[in-house]
Amino acid sequence: MIDRVWLIPALPLAAFLVNGLFGRRWLGRWTGPLAASALGLSAVGATLVFLEVLGGRAQSVVTLYRWIGVGDFRVDVAALVDPLSSVMLLVVTVVSFLVHVYAIGYMEHDHGLPRFFTWLPLFVFAMLVLVLADNYLLMFVGWEGVGLCSYLLIGFWFERNEPAMAAKKAFVMNRIGDWGFTIGMIATFLVFGSMNFREVFEHVDIASQGVLVLICLAFFLGAAGKSAQLPLHSWLPDAMEGPTPVSALIHAATMVTAGVYLVARSTPLFQAAGPALAIVGAVGALTAIFAATIALVQFDIKRVMAYSTVSQLGYMFLALGVGAPVAAIFHLATHAFFKALLFLGSGSVIHGVGGEQDMRKMGGLRRKMPVTYWTMLLAGGALAALPPLAGFWSKDEIVGAAFTNGYPLLWAVGVFTGALTAFYVTRALWMTFHGQPRDRHLYDHAHESPAIMTVPLVALAVGSAGVGVALGFPPEGGFIHRFLAPVVEVAGHTAPEHVAVEYGPILALAAVSVVAGLVGIGVGLSMYARHRPDPSAVARAAGGLYTVLVNRYWVDELYDHRFVDAAKAFAGATWAFDIHVIDGLVDRLGWVATGAASLLRRTQTGVVGNYALSVMAGLLAVLALYGGLATGVIGR
Amino acid sequence: MTAVPLPAFIAVSTLLFFIGAAGVLMKRNAVVILMCVELMLNAANLALVAFSRRYGSVDERGSVFVVFVFVIAAAEVAVGLAIVLSAYRNRPTVDVDELHQLKG
Amino acid sequence: MDVVGLLIFGALAIGIVGAGLAVVFVDRITAAALLMAFTFLCNAGMFLLLGAETIAAFQVLIYVGAITVLILYGVMFTPQGDRPYALFFQKQTPLAGFLVAAVAAPVLALALTFRDPGIAREGGGDLQPLITSIFGDYAVPFELASVLLLAAMVGAIVLVKRDEEDAK
Numbered sequence: 029m030i031d032r033v034w035l036i037p038a039l040p041l042a043a044f045l046v047n048g049l050f051g052r053r054w055l056g057r058w059t060g061p062l063a064a065s066a067l068g069l070s071a072v073g074a075t076l077v078f079l080e081v082l083g084g085r086a087q088s089v090v091t092l093y094r095w096i097g098v099g100d101f102r103v104d105v106a107a108l109v110d111p112l113s114s115v116m117l118l119v120v121t122v123v124s125f126l127v128h129v130y131a132i133g134y135m136e137h138d139h140g141l142p143r144f145f146t147w148l149p150l151f152v153f154a155m156l157v158l159v160l161a162d163n164y165l166l167m168f169v170g171w172e173g174v175g176l177c178s179y180l181l182i183g184f185w186f187e188r189n190e191p192a193m194a195a196k197k198a199f200v201m202n203r204i205g206d207w208g209f210t211i212g213m214i215a216t217f218l219v220f221g222s223m224n225f226r227e228v229f230e231h232v233d234i235a236s237q238g239v240l241v242l243i244c245l246a247f248f249l250g251a252a253g254k255s256a257q258l259p260l261h262s263w264l265p266d267a268m269e270g271p272t273p274v275s276a277l278i279h280a281a282t283m284v285t286a287g288v289y290l291v292a293r294s295t296p297l298f299q300a301a302g303p304a305l306a307i308v309g310a311v312g313a314l315t316a317i318f319a320a321t322i323a324l325v326q327f328d329i330k331r332v333m334a335y336s337t338v339s340q341l342g343y344m345f346l347a348l349g350v351g352a353p354v355a356a357i358f359h360l361a362t363h364a365f366f367k368a369l370l371f372l373g374s375g376s377v378i379h380g381v382g383g384e385q386d387m388r389k390m391g392g393l394r395r396k397m398p399v400t401y402w403t404m405l406l407a408g409g410a411l412a413a414l415p416p417l418a419g420f421w422s423k424d425e426i427v428g429a430a431f432t433n434g435y436p437l438l439w440a441v442g443v444f445t446g447a448l449t450a451f452y453v454t455r456a457l458w459m460t461f462h463g464q465p466r467d468r469h470l471y472d473h474a475h476e477s478p479a480i481m482t483v484p485l486v487a488l489a490v491g492s493a494g495v496g497v498a499l500g501f502p503p504e505g506g507f508i509h510r511f512l513a514p515v516v517e518v519a520g521h522t523a524p525e526h527v528a529v530e531y532g533p534i535l536a537l538a539a540v541s542v543v544a545g546l547v548g549i550g551v552g553l554s555m556y557a558r559h560r561p562d563p564s565a566v567a568r569a570a571g572g573l574y575t576v577l578v579n580r581y582w583v584d585e586l587y588d589h590r591f592v593d594a595a596k597a598f599a600g601a602t603w604a605f606d607i608h609v610i611d612g613l614v615d616r617l618g619w620v621a622t623g624a625a626s627l628l629r630r631t632q633t634g635v636v637g638n639y640a641l642s643v644m645a646g647l648l649a650v651l652a653l654y655g656g657l658a659t660g661v662i663g664r
Numbered sequence: 665m666t667a668v669p670l671p672a673f674i675a676v677s678t679l680l681f682f683i684g685a686a687g688v689l690m691k692r693n694a695v696v697i698l699m700c701v702e703l704m705l706n707a708a709n710l711a712l713v714a715f716s717r718r719y720g721s722v723d724e725r726g727s728v729f730v731v732f733v734f735v736i737a738a739a740e741v742a743v744g745l746a747i748v749l750s751a752y753r754n755r756p757t758v759d760v761d762e763l764h765q766l767k768g
Numbered sequence: 769m770d771v772v773g774l775l776i777f778g779a780l781a782i783g784i785v786g787a788g789l790a791v792v793f794v795d796r797i798t799a800a801a802l803l804m805a806f807t808f809l810c811n812a813g814m815f816l817l818l819g820a821e822t823i824a825a826f827q828v829l830i831y832v833g834a835i836t837v838l839i840l841y842g843v844m845f846t847p848q849g850d851r852p853y854a855l856f857f858q859k860q861t862p863l864a865g866f867l868v869a870a871v872a873a874p875v876l877a878l879a880l881t882f883r884d885p886g887i888a889r890e891g892g893g894d895l896q897p898l899i900t901s902i903f904g905d906y907a908v909p910f911e912l913a914s915v916l917l918l919a920a921m922v923g924a925i926v927l928v929k930r931d932e933e934d935a936k
Contacts, residue, residue, distance in 0.1 A: 634767030637760050637858050641689055644867045651874055667770030668777045668817065674879040676781045676814070680788050680807075682872035687792040689864035692856045695842045696797065699804045702835060703788055706811050709827070717818045717894070719885060724897045727823050728906050731898075734830050735913040739920030741835050745842040746927035752846045753930075761858050 029076035030088050033107050036073045036117065037156035039066040040124075040149035047149070051142030059145035060132035066149060067128050070156075071121040074114070081114045086514060089162055089226075096165075103223060108162035112515045115357060115508075116159040116289060119364050122491075123281045124152045126484040130372050131273035133480035134379060144184060144271070151177035155282050159289065164213045164223040167290070171209060171254065174283045175202045181278065182270040194266040201263040205253015209290075212246035219243070229296040237301065244297055244304035248311075251287030255341045258315045262583050264338055268330040272375030275330060280337050280371050281364035288344045288360050292353045295515075299351070309349015309430075313441045316342030318581070320448040324455070325567075325577045328385050329374045332456045336411065337367055339445065343426050346438060352429035354512045358500055359422035361508075365491035366410035366419055372485055373404035376477040377460060381470050387459040389470055394461040396474040399482045401461050403489040408457050410492040412450035412545050418496030420542070425500065428537040439537075443544045450548030458556040673714035681707035694748045694758040698741060705737045777817060783810035797843050805836040820894045 043066035051059040091106035107113075128148065135141050154173025161167035176199075183195030213223060219235045220228045232240070251257070256264035267279050278284070291298060291308060298305050319338035326332045340363050347356035378385055380397050394401040410419035427442035465471035476482070499508040555563050567574045576582075631642075656662035680703060687700030709730050716726020752758055787807040791800045808831040815824035858864070902910055 632767060634764030635761055635858075635860075636763070637689060637860055637864075641860055641864055641867065644685065644689060644864070644871060648867055648871050651871060655874065667773040670884040671880050671882045672777065672781070673814070673818070674882055675876060676784055678872070678876050678879045679785050682868055682875070683785070683788040683792060685872075686865065686868045689868065690857050690861045691792065692858050693797065693848075695839065695846060696791075696800060698842070699791055699800060699839055702804065702831070702839075703791060703807060706808060706831070709823075710811055710814055713815055713818055713820050713823055717820055724820075724894050724901055727820055727894055727898050728901045730823055731826065731902060732909065732913055734826055735917055738830060738834060739917055741838050742924040743920050743927070745838055746924035748842060749845055749928050756848075758846045758848070759856075 029073060030080050030085055030109050031090055033073075033077055033090050033109055033160065034092060036070045036077070036121065037153050037160065039070045039073075040152040040156070042066060043149040044146055044153060047142060047146040051146055056142060057136075059142045060128070060135070063145040063149045064125065064128035064132060067121060067125040067152060070152070071118075071125045074117040074121040077109060078114045078118050081109060081111055082511070086110060100221060101217065103163055103165045105166060106162045107160040108225060109160070110515055111511045112289075112293065112357065113159055115361065115512070117156065119361050120152065120155055120159060120282050123364050123368050123488075124155075124277060126487055127273050127277040127281075127368065127372070130276075130375075130481050130484040131271075133478050134273055134375055135271065138271075140184065144181075147177050147180045147184075148274075148277070151181065151278060151283070155286070158286055162225055164216060164225070164228075168206075168209060168213060171250070171286060171290075172206065174278070174286060175199060175206065175254070178202070178267070178278050178283055181274040182267045184270055184274065188269075191269040194263070194269040198263040198267050201260045202253050205250045205260055205287075208246045208249025208253065210250075212243050212250065215239070215243045215246060225293065232296050232300050235300075240297060240301035241304045244294070244301045245307065247290060247294060247297075248304065248308055251290050251345075252311065253287075254290075255284045255287030255345070256338050257287070257311055257342060257345060258318060259583075261315060261319065261338050262580075262587065265331050265334040265580075268328070268334050272330070272371060272378060275334070276368045276371035276375065279334065280367040284337060284341055285344075285360050285364065288341065288348070288356055291345070291348050292357055295348075295353045298348070305349050305351065307349075309346050309435065309438060312342045312345025312347075312349055313438045313445075314342070315339070316346060317441050317445045317448070318342075320445045320452065321577055322580050323452040324448060325574065327388050329377065329387050329390075329456060329460060330371070330385055332387075332452060333367070333370050333374060336370075336449065336452070339449065340367065340411075343423060343442065343445075346442060347426040347429060350426075350430045350433045350435050350438060352426065352433070354509050355422065355425040355429055357512060358508050359419075359426055361499065362410065362418035362422040362492070362496050365488055365495055366407040366417075369403060369407040369485060369488035369492055370411065372481070372488065373400050373407065376400040376481055376485065377404075379477050379481070381474045384467075384470055387456065389467040390460045390465070391463045391467075392461070392465040392471060393474055396471070397461075397476045399476060399485060403482075403485040404457060404461075406489045407492050408453045410496075411453050412549060413446055413541060414545060415538075415542060416493075416497055418492050418494070420538075421496035421500035421506075424538050424541050427541055428534055431537055432533065443541055446541055447544040447548035450545040451552045454549045454552030455556055458552065462557065670714060670718045673718075674711055677707045677711040677714065679707075680704075680710070692759045692761055694751070694760055694763075695745075697760065698744050698748070701744075702737065702741065705733060709733055773817065776813070780810045780813045780817065783807070784814070798840075801836065801839050801843055804839065805832050808832045808836065820898075822893070822895045822898050 040063070043063040047055065047059040047063060055062065087108070087110040089106050089108055091104050093105055094102070095105045096103040128145075131144065131148065135144050138144065151174060154170045154177060156170070158167050158170025158174060161170060179195045179199040182198055183191045186192045186195070216228055217223050219239055220231055222228060235243075253260045264279055264284070268275055270279075298308070316339045319335045319342065323332050323335035323339065326335065340359070344356045344359050344363075347353070347359060377390070377393065377397065377400060380400070381390065381393070384390070406417065410417040413419045413423040415421075423446065427439055427446070430436075430442055431439040500506040554560050555566065579585075653662070684700045684703030684707060687703065688697050691697055691700065712726045712730050712733070716724055716730075748758055751763060755762075757763070784807055787803045787810065790803045791807065794800045794803065808827065812824045812827040812832070815821075815827055
């Protein structure tokens with residue numbers, strides 16, 4: 029199967045083409061099952077590839093064709109199949125498949141359904157190209173592709189203003205990151221003479237420290253844009269304007285993890301550029317706590333999840349920064365499951381209450397939507413990192429690595445954020461499913477979602493529960509560690525986490541994290557179940573701090589004022605220049621031509637005699653010239 | 665027959681030519697203009713024959729050219745009058761100062 | 769000195785120039801046309817004086833015969849009413865007069881500087897050499913000229929043809 033690994037992205041591409049060309053007129057509702065089946069087959073293919081890599085084909089390059097060959101610059105369309113990419117393949121295809129199935133039910137009544145199932149498989153295709161690429165340029169093709177599909181899908185309901193603006197915002201912020209990626213790519217080629225991963229990583233020693241730091245920071249800028257890290261994070265909460273399956277797939281499980289994948293794949297580069305790694309870790313930690321604080325006070329259920337995603341992505345970058353790339357990928361995998369589940373569950377809730385997203389209007393829904401409730405409860409527990417659910421194993425490893433690799437401040441931030449995470453997820457779940465229904469009308473009409481939506485929820489729940497244990501037990505020595513270890517140590521650079529595994533400190537750190545989580549849950553339950561203290565009282569008491577959080581630190585307003593207005597002013601200035609100077613120049617040239625023509629037109633009197641007269645005048649001129657020449661008056 | 669000097673003939677020809685040219689440029693009636701053009705052609709013929717007979721060698725190349733000028737003149741008068749008649753049909757005038765529709 | 773020849777030349781010259789001026793300045797068109805014919809005749813006389821009899825014959829035939837008639841036809845078919853149109857001058861007359869005079873003066877001066885080579889010509893007129901040249905060296909241009917005449921004839925007919933709608 030590895031030799032036919034290109035079938036895996038080819039199937040969703042085919043689905044895109046078929047649905048795009050024939051979906052609206054002929055296929056109609058069949059576009060959904062068609063896309064889902066393509067994804068299902070891709071998932072099967074990904075599983076086979078994974079098993080083959082597991083069985084011993086550790087690293088293979090499958091080349092399709094030579095794309096660019098100009099002098100020294102050579103780029104192939106080729107797939108690098110190794111443990112890292114096979115794990116990503118599996119995660120992407122499985123979660124995509126479940127989301128496609130769910131979306132068949134969720135988008136059932138939407139008149140744009142064929143268009144939805146055109147863009148969604150195209151997105152998966154781009155993501156798979158990104159994951160499989162064996163060089164930076166091909167990866168960038170996928171990178172841009174997922175950005176495009178993100179734009180198309182966020183703005184899916186473009187008839188309304190907010191989704192259109194959110195899509196634009198997402199695309200523009202991504203573009204800033206893409207600029208960083210491009211600089212990194214070009215610099216890589218200039219320094220190493222190639223964009224191919226293997227060729228670059230084998231010759232890391234060529235470059236000086238400073239140059240490497242620059243390259244890594246450029247790539248990290250790209251990752252920050254794509255994975256919504258500070259300061260390029262604010263597009264992700266706005267992206268919730270898109271349909272919930274889009275939020276689940278793109279903005280939780282796959283596209284936003286592309287940044288993490290990029291940095292993880294470039295581990296040899298980053299590990300040779302120490303300051304860059306430190307910056308990655310710091311930004312990740314800062315983002316994690318920043319986003320978690322905002323999630324505490326949001327009332328839109330999808331926004332809570334969006335900020336949670338930003339926060340959890342921060343954890344992944346934190347892991348990369350402290351030298352634990354395996355932990356980052358591990359958390360990426362577990363997060364994909366439980367975050368997708370949280371989003372799909374939110375979508376199920378929204379679907380069940382007829383479109384309402386404000387949690388203040390919900391309450392007591394667990395009796396009306398049991399399957400949704402129990403699966404979301406499980407996912408919430410995974411997010412809060414309760415053992416033995418998936419999130420516990422991966423998140424704990426991150427904070428543990430932070431401590432053991434010598435970053436106590438980052439460890440503390442991680443633990444505290446974990447407490448905040450547990451709090452806000454408890455709050456969200458309680459406000460939605462428990463207590464007294466706050467809107468009677470809403471409650472009466474609430475209903476559970478159809479099976480086509482709940483079955484994927486259950487499947488993801490199984491994943492959220494079990495993936496952690498399956499991949500990461502025992503800590504530091506689990507399957508995923510052994511599986512990914514060869515990838516993160518290249519040409520003699522050993523992964524820093526290869527210290528002797530001692531279970532004592534690990535258990536102690538784990539205990540601290542778990543306690544923090546339980547504290548968070550406890551405070552949440554106390555405030556929302558027993559109103560001790562009452563949440564509104566706390567809000568009033570917090571006063572200024574609360575206002576800051578509710579306004580999301582006014583980041584969007586800052587960007588609007590500083591950058592957007594400046595850009596608009598610049599645009600206005602250039603427009604004025606274009607209209608007045610450039611157009612003016614052209615217009616004046618036109619006036620000159622017209623004016624000259626009006627003047628010259630006076631010679632066309634229409635009276636033939638005048639023309640004959642001019643002939644005579646010309647004859648006189650010729651005679652004068654001849655005479656002048658003959659008599660020597662005119663020279664030569 | 666060599667009594668009359670050549671320059672005399674040429675002078676007469678020149679005078680006739682420019683009288684005709686003046687008529688072309690100064691008269692209003694289109695038919696009169698055509699007549700003056702014939703005067704100019706005659707002047708040219710006179711000069712040609714004079715040079716041919718006084719300067720030329722054995723063959724009469726100048727006179728041959730005169731024959732062609734006859735032909736051309738005849739054709740030109742025919743067509744020119746046709747044009748004048750067509751213009752006259754449009755508006756009953758042959759005043760060239762009034763036929764200025766092609767102005768501009 | 770051939771006094772007779774000079775006298776004849778003088779008379780013809782006065783006839784040509786005078787009649788030409790009259791064509792330009794006379795008010796009645798018909799008179800102008802006939803004076804033009806007189807100019808043609810004097811020109812024929814000039815040709816005779818030069819010894820080009822054939823050309824003189826052609827001159828009379830074509831110019832005095834055909835072209836004068838054509839001009840008279842043109843005069844007949846364009847009646848202008850009461851006003852003596854022939855007298856009127858164009859608006860550009862002063863400028864035209866100046867230009868013509870300015871060009872005529874140097875040319876006239878140049879014309880008077882020619883030398884008479886005094887070549888003796890064999891007698892017998894110009895018929896033989898003329899026809900030999902036309903049908904010998906210049907046969908093709910001769911044919912082309914006849915084509916031109918045909919084209920002019922057709923063109924003139926087409927130009928003055930009335931359309932069927934005009935006649936109705």
